[in-house]
Amino acid sequence: MAAPYVYGCGVVSSLPRAGPFSLVSLISRPGNRGKTTTLHIHGDAVTGAPAKPPSQSPSQGGSAKNTAVRGFRRIQLATGGMLLLSSVVGVYLLATDASLWLLAVSHAVGLVIIVVMDFVLGIYSLASSKSVYLPSIAAGVLGFVLQAGDVLTAPQYNMTIPYFARYLFGLGAFDLLLALQAGVVVAGVLGRPHARYLSRRKSRSQRVDYTRRGFIRAAAGLAGLVGLGVLVGSVKLPAPASGTKTTTTGSVQGSVANVKDLQVGTPVYFEYPSGYPNALIKNSDGSLTALSILCTHVCCECSFDAPSSTFYCPCHGSRFDSTGRVVRGPAATDLPAIQLSVDGAGNVFPTGVSNPGPCQV
DSSP: OOOOEEETTEEEOSOOSSSOOSOOOEEEOTTOTTOOOOOEEETTEEEOSOOOOOOOOHHHHHHHHHHHHHHHHHHHHHHHHHHHHHHHHHHHHHHHOTHHHHTOHHHHHHHHHHHHHHHHHHHHHHTTOGGGHHHHHHHHHHHHHHHHHGGGGGGGGTOOHHHHHHHHHTOHHHHHHHHHHHHHHHHHHHTHHHHHHHTTOSSTTTOOOOOHHHHHHHHHHHHHHHHHHHHHHTOOOOOOOOSSOOBOOOSSTTOOEEGGGOOBTOOEEEESSTTOEEEEEEOTTSOEEEEEOBOTTTOOBOEEETTTTEEEOTTTOOEEETTSOEEESSOOSOOOEEEEEEOTTOEEEEEEEESOOTTOO
């Protein structure tokens, strides 16, 4: 019989050195009565080390991997679908809203780049390319911030921010575009558990980039691309010469024109205040009318259509008669009138603005 084997606070008596055993007796030392000592027995050894948890079976590991792969695939399908639909909505806005090209070229160029990015990322997402997971989320964040941030550029186009916000958020296509960009971000967040699991895979084909650095790198690259496009779109090109639009000033400082130089039905264009285009018209009865020619819909500059004697907005098709009243929408407010005074020599001076519209800021 072997000598007793002493372990911690207990003694195992008469354990054989080798071979299986059927009885282990634990004798507590004095002063430790009532306490329990757990012995881990492995074949012929008695150790005090904690037992290792049962290892995951191959079937359980495969099940977890398959669940992550399937879940991530569903997220990619949803993301790809929303990105492609977002690109379609962007194309619709570019094709139907002429104010983007006439009033805000840099915004139009930025939207073109966003449309292309969404289309490419959408295709790759539907093709289950794991490398576009973080770039897709970055594109969604960037698109949402840039589109919503358009509201803050209202003063650049002679509009108030509240008025421009009502206009933008009143466009169904614009709202849908924002919702789709937000949906891409939400889908990416919902896919985090699957992406986190797959990011630890040893196989490069199954691994997903799920790092903060990867997201920042993707966001910076896409933002730089959009910024470059906006910068190019901001370059001012010389305005084409127009045969019907002439600007004259009177011989006296501050005057717009002299009555004797005006022709019936032929507008003379001037700025009042500085930066705000207006038109002065001599009517058939000899009276004078001066109007702001910034359309009261989205502040695009109107042109005078001589055959119909109306002011036409090239952005959305609004028309105003020679007195400034709305003839056709979508504009709902008449053109602001410019107050005039005529001195004894016939010089015409602007003195104020009646019924200022949303473009007089």
